[in-house]
Amino acid sequence: MNGHGYLPVNMKKTYRYTMKANSRNRVVIEHVEPEVDAGLFPIKRIVGETVMVRADIFTDGHDSISANLLYKAPKDNTWHEVPMQFIENDRWEGTFTVEEIGNYQYKLLGWINYFRTWQRDMQKKAEANQDVSVDKLRGIQYIDAALQKAAEKDKIALLELIELLDKTSDTDKVISLVMNTDLSTLMNKYSDRLFATEYEKELGVVVDRKRAGFSAWYEIFPRSCVSQPGTSGTFKDCEHLVPEIARMGFDVLYLPPIHPIGKINRKGKNNTLSADSGDVGSPWAIGSDEGGHKAIHPSLGTMEDFEGFVGTAKRFGIEIAMDLAFQCSPDHPYIKEHPEWFKWRQDGTIHYAENPPKKYEDIVPLNFETDDWQNLWNELKSIVLFWMDKGIRIFRVDNPHTKSFAFLEWLIEEIKQGYPDVIFLAEAFTRPKVMYRLAKLGFTQSYTYFAWRNTKQELTQYIHEIMKTEVREYFRPNFWPNTPDILPEHLQYGGRPAFMIRFVLAATLSSNYGIYGPAFELGITDAIPGREEYYHSEKYEIKKWQWEQPGHLRDFIARVNKIRKTNPALQMMWNLDFFEVDNEYLLFYGRVTEDLSNILLIVVNLDPYHKQSGWVNVPIRQLGIESGQSYLVHDLLGDGKYIWQGEKNYVELDPQESPAHIFLVRKRLKRETDFDYYM
Amino acid sequence: MNGHGYLPVNMKKTYRYTMKANSRNRVVIEHVEPEVDAGLFPIKRIVGETVMVRADIFTDGHDSISANLLYKAPKDNTWHEVPMQFIENDRWEGTFTVEEIGNYQYKLLGWINYFRTWQRDMQKKAEANQDVSVDKLRGIQYIDAALQKAAEKDKIALLELIELLDKTSDTDKVISLVMNTDLSTLMNKYSDRLFATEYEKELGVVVDRKRAGFSAWYEIFPRSCVSQPGTSGTFKDCEHLVPEIARMGFDVLYLPPIHPIGKINRKGKNNTLSADSGDVGSPWAIGSDEGGHKAIHPSLGTMEDFEGFVGTAKRFGIEIAMDLAFQCSPDHPYIKEHPEWFKWRQDGTIHYAENPPKKYEDIVPLNFETDDWQNLWNELKSIVLFWMDKGIRIFRVDNPHTKSFAFLEWLIEEIKQGYPDVIFLAEAFTRPKVMYRLAKLGFTQSYTYFAWRNTKQELTQYIHEIMKTEVREYFRPNFWPNTPDILPEHLQYGGRPAFMIRFVLAATLSSNYGIYGPAFELGITDAIPGREEYYHSEKYEIKKWQWEQPGHLRDFIARVNKIRKTNPALQMMWNLDFFEVDNEYLLFYGRVTEDLSNILLIVVNLDPYHKQSGWVNVPIRQLGIESGQSYLVHDLLGDGKYIWQGEKNYVELDPQESPAHIFLVRKRLKRETDFDYYM
Numbered sequence A, B: 001m002n003g004h005g006y007l008p009v010n011m012k013k014t015y016r017y018t019m020k021a022n023s024r025n026r027v028v029i030e031h032v033e034p035e036v037d038a039g040l041f042p043i044k045r046i047v048g049e050t051v052m053v054r055a056d057i058f059t060d061g062h063d064s065i066s067a068n069l070l071y072k073a074p075k076d077n078t079w080h081e082v083p084m085q086f087i088e089n090d091r092w093e094g095t096f097t098v099e100e101i102g103n104y105q106y107k108l109l110g111w112i113n114y115f116r117t118w119q120r121d122m123q124k125k126a127e128a129n130q131d132v133s134v135d136k137l138r139g140i141q142y143i144d145a146a147l148q149k150a151a152e153k154d155k156i157a158l159l160e161l162i163e164l165l166d167k168t169s170d171t172d173k174v175i176s177l178v179m180n181t182d183l184s185t186l187m188n189k190y191s192d193r194l195f196a197t198e199y200e201k202e203l204g205v206v207v208d209r210k211r212a213g214f215s216a217w218y219e220i221f222p223r224s225c226v227s228q229p230g231t232s233g234t235f236k237d238c239e240h241l242v243p244e245i246a247r248m249g250f251d252v253l254y255l256p257p258i259h260p261i262g263k264i265n266r267k268g269k270n271n272t273l274s275a276d277s278g279d280v281g282s283p284w285a286i287g288s289d290e291g292g293h294k295a296i297h298p299s300l301g302t303m304e305d306f307e308g309f310v311g312t313a314k315r316f317g318i319e320i321a322m323d324l325a326f327q328c329s330p331d332h333p334y335i336k337e338h339p340e341w342f343k344w345r346q347d348g349t350i351h352y353a354e355n356p357p358k359k360y361e362d363i364v365p366l367n368f369e370t371d372d373w374q375n376l377w378n379e380l381k382s383i384v385l386f387w388m389d390k391g392i393r394i395f396r397v398d399n400p401h402t403k404s405f406a407f408l409e410w411l412i413e414e415i416k417q418g419y420p421d422v423i424f425l426a427e428a429f430t431r432p433k434v435m436y437r438l439a440k441l442g443f444t445q446s447y448t449y450f451a452w453r454n455t456k457q458e459l460t461q462y463i464h465e466i467m468k469t470e471v472r473e474y475f476r477p478n479f480w481p482n483t484p485d486i487l488p489e490h491l492q493y494g495g496r497p498a499f500m501i502r503f504v505l506a507a508t509l510s511s512n513y514g515i516y517g518p519a520f521e522l523g524i525t526d527a528i529p530g531r532e533e534y535y536h537s538e539k540y541e542i543k544k545w546q547w548e549q550p551g552h553l554r555d556f557i558a559r560v561n562k563i564r565k566t567n568p569a570l571q572m573m574w575n576l577d578f579f580e581v582d583n584e585y586l587l588f589y590g591r592v593t594e595d596l597s598n599i600l601l602i603v604v605n606l607d608p609y610h611k612q613s614g615w616v617n618v619p620i621r622q623l624g625i626e627s628g629q630s631y632l633v634h635d636l637l638g639d640g641k642y643i644w645q646g647e648k649n650y651v652e653l654d655p656q657e658s659p660a661h662i663f664l665v666r667k668r669l670k671r672e673t674d675f676d677y678y679m
Helices: A114-127 A133-149 A152-167 A171-178 A181-190 A235-247 A303-315 A333-337 A373-389 A405-418 A432-441 A456-468 A489-493 A495-509 A517-521 A554-566 A672-678 B009-014 B114-127 B133-149 B152-167 B171-178 B181-190 B235-247 B303-315 B333-337 B373-388 B405-418 B432-440 B456-468 B489-509 B517-521 B554-566 B672-678
Strands: A027-033 A043-046 A050-059 A065-072 A080-083 A085-088 A091-097 A102-112 A203-208 A215-219 A252-255 A319-324 A353-355 A358-360 A394-398 A423-427 A445-447 A512-516 A576-578 A586-592 A599-605 A612-617 A630-635 A641-645 A648-653 A660-666 B027-033 B043-046 B050-059 B065-072 B080-083 B085-088 B091-097 B102-112 B203-208 B215-219 B252-255 B319-324 B353-355 B358-360 B394-398 B423-427 B445-447 B512-516 B576-578 B586-592 B599-605 B612-617 B630-635 B641-645 B648-653 B660-666
Touching: A027 A065, A027 A102, A027 B432, A043 A050, A050 A065, A050 A102, A050 B432, A065 A091, A080 A091, A102 A405, A114 A133, A114 A171, A114 A181, A133 A152, A133 A181, A152 A171, A152 A181, A235 A303, A252 A394, A303 A319, A319 A373, A373 A405, A405 A432, A423 A432, A432 A445, A432 B027, A432 B050, A456 A495, A456 A576, A456 A586, A489 A495, A495 A512, A495 A554, A495 A586, A495 A599, A495 A660, A512 A517, A586 A612, A586 A648, A599 A612, A599 A648, A641 A648, A648 A660, B027 B065, B027 B102, B043 B050, B050 B065, B050 B102, B065 B091, B080 B091, B114 B133, B114 B171, B114 B181, B133 B152, B133 B181, B152 B171, B152 B181, B235 B303, B252 B394, B303 B319, B319 B373, B373 B405, B405 B432, B423 B432, B432 B445, B456 B489, B456 B576, B456 B586, B489 B512, B489 B554, B489 B586, B489 B599, B489 B660, B512 B517, B586 B612, B586 B648, B599 B612, B599 B648, B641 B648, B648 B660
Parallel strands: A043 A203, A215 A252, A215 A512, A252 A319, A319 A394, A394 A423, A423 A445, B043 B203, B215 B252, B215 B512, B252 B319, B319 B394, B394 B423, B423 B445
Antiparallel strands: A027 A050, A050 A091, A065 A080, A065 A102, A085 A091, A102 A203, A353 A358, A576 A586, A586 A599, A599 A660, A612 A648, A630 A641, A630 A660, B027 B050, B050 B091, B065 B080, B065 B102, B085 B091, B102 B203, B353 B358, B576 B586, B586 B599, B599 B660, B612 B648, B630 B641, B630 B660
């Protein structure tokens, strides 16, 4: 009876063709959504969000069926059950809300509802004036079966009903007894789910804390927080910046590696091969005789200084995010302690990082294929635990796409099993399939292509892909207009307006965003000719920033972040919708809470050089605005107030003044006389 | 390290997050196509067809990778390997051809090609004038490793190369040695696939014989093949019809149930409740004191007569298809022998089939939920084996959507494991998801909604769904313009042209089609008022057909079937494409063999009442016709020949003459003078 050769090995045991106990299950459950890669990976949610599950559920013949959505919270031992509703074309739907962080599970159960089938058929027969006296008896049997399992208080009701049915012969009376909703409730409660079909997979949800879905990141090199010229900045110096970073409204402060920097093959300014004595090297060339991934660069201060700094930030509502760069400088202690973790060349020299013809002489990659991989994995995990012990809960992982997928999946899973509040951001700027795989295997947030998406078409297409397709179930974007590695052309040439445009876009198109702080805030445009990279990059030298440099964006940034914090619609990822506007340079979109209590309409002029104007098309029906009714739109950015009516409304944006409107919609305006109300 | 709660149970063992031996595998394989329901079901193919497999395959970092498609024929113990080709965006593709019927398997293998990575890097470094002397040594190591496994004849070549490389220092010379293609071939042959990733599922292909993909069915009630009026037709009578059915070009002759018909609750003419003494009853009410599913209705003849009939048909190239109706009449022997296989009402009477308020008093359904289900399953299987023993290899399963899916899946699998040449046609006219499920679980062919798809939009939409989406991998359509249950409105009112239209559509839109023979061939339009059902249906009475009735379609049918048999393009299912034509009543489509050796352009006038004309848009580029070149289109139906040029060409179809063109395209025509060539 066996030999079903072609079945996927891991399906065999659940497969039905053999004569198994469940061969009498007649309900089919298929095409479950969401389900990432056939259930291989979990979906992601934020505490308080809902999980809406849909599936095709049906059976042979005409019997009526029921289906439940089952789910488990992280610490639950038993399943919660939610009845699913039939939509159409054999599609069913059920929803649950995730209330705590950690790993939820969900699965589906479908069964034939014999009692409801009987109810339905009784009614149909009665309507056709057919005799139901014999059918009645079967119903009584069902009720009697339920009776055996019923709680005392329900027993009476069921018993009474049996007696009533028993002595009632008038068809209409019988039907009214049969179709009684209390009865249906009781029967749903007590009738067996004979031959119930359980969906063959248990699916997962990773539930993260609020900040995983709503965060504003600020990146800064601590060594550049210089107090006295000619010296390196310290954590103590950084502490002085915290209040201002908090005032700007950021809640994650991300630091490039803070560890000792390699001395062998150290890079000079502008990534030159030969470093001068004074050169400080790249923080990503981790490790020296002063220590490795668990040490702090001496010139930044002591471990106590670091913990003090983390504490101060915390008091200002800011979390410190650390960099996890799983690589070493040629003089990292690991190289002596664990030579087997690295690749060696035939001449006995170590194999430094390269992507021919490019060479990274100051960095040595780890060999994840080493025979000693278990110890390597555990050591790397211990680095994460070490810094978590210092109060760190957010990690930005450097170039994860050059590390083993299996290792990363294991690492994140290992950590989040014990500490589900930990956030991992994937710094992968690579091919889409690879970026998505990293998100699937566990990264909480991911860098995106946002930095290179400028036109209306580029932005809408890309955002549709990541926010409106299945990708949204596992890929949580974090928009960065710049990074220490990326100074996009439009920032180089667009002037201050370009910075404002890109900032508003990042902060309102994505609930998670970040900037490479000082260089963005101060509008630095100094690039290596013909490249999208910073000239005299902070990666290779200490910068003394001129904080008061004219034209800085500090107040603009503060204003946008304040708008984000006071408008719930900007704190969720998936409620973004693009609307029509008759100008290719204008981007028009809305963010709205489900209950319509917070409606934002955002217009951005993508052209940093010229004034652009056009007619936006407001989807008033979708926003619950009656076509006759006028409404006030309040520009939270420029503070202007406009009375709009209907769908078509005129907008005009001069990048020199403000390249964007962030309109808060107020619907209560009925007549001009009400207008004072808002003044 | 465990507790990965949310992983689907059946994934756990292949899942990577634990520290398993394969944790060093760095290549990822995902999004494999085709793959039906995550591999739960096999795809379908016909002998000689190809299976093109695509997948996303990639790894971390910059290493170059290789991937193979592995497949097994039914009797193979080892896997055949086909190298996959990179397409774009991490997508890879590989193809194999299925050459025998039975169950094939396929899976994927991906690994890092260290040697090719080395070759690539060597070249890049050389181009950048970097020193490669040390890198050269690593290459020599790779080659030496291969050498250990190489066959004698290859050993020399590899050895020589090592020596050459060893003593060559000039970079250009080294590179020319390294990039040598013979070397690459040898290395692909012998270098090990360290840490190769195997796709976690083995996927299946059910390969069927040619007729499963190309067949013309003719349905006939043997009892109506009457020789003497007032008597029932017999198998001997049927034998006389075989030559004519063969002349018309049919190759499958399908018989409704030929078993004894129940006497209890037998239906009268037009499905009336009370049968007169003379009424013969419905063949689907199977079983009486004369026997059950393994017996033959006495008035049809003996088992020998039946086998003789099957043999005669065979000699004329016709296969007999039998009906599998898993249900009983109230006096079927099973009911006494196995009362536990049926449902009983509280008053001790048997539970006949019903779909309230509809009743089918002459039919008793089997209870697939019976505790004795194993014996029930085995008995039903024995019915199939019984008739296979009489030479039957094609079964049309009656109302499979009212039988247990698990049972049908088991039955078909059981039979096809031993007899992969058996064909099962699903007679399921029900909701789409249910029809698709039946196809997935194993049916070779399926009835469709064709009978109710009439307009251009209805036809193109539906055919796109079943032939151009993933559905085509498992659902093999069989188009029927009518059945004993269905006399569509357009046949009732469209007259002879409507029959011709629907026939050409069925026979050219689908490589599998069938007709409820006499009633179609003779253009019967006599319907129950307001219904799409035959009045005085043959289901309840014996018909004496007037074969020579004027206007019969016999010759038209013969002509179309001849065209099908002489044009390979009409013998495959998936090569159908719809083309533009500027008239909503005209349907224009093409069927073309891959090598363009057989090109058919088909135009059908969907309007049976009026002449329709329009300009078709011939995709000449796709057909390999140069834009300047004229070409001859030969109407194989009306025998007209036309010289066409370019894309836009004029057609005109008068349904009274012929509602369709089936153009064979001949490209060799260059000048008018060549024209004689075709006369």
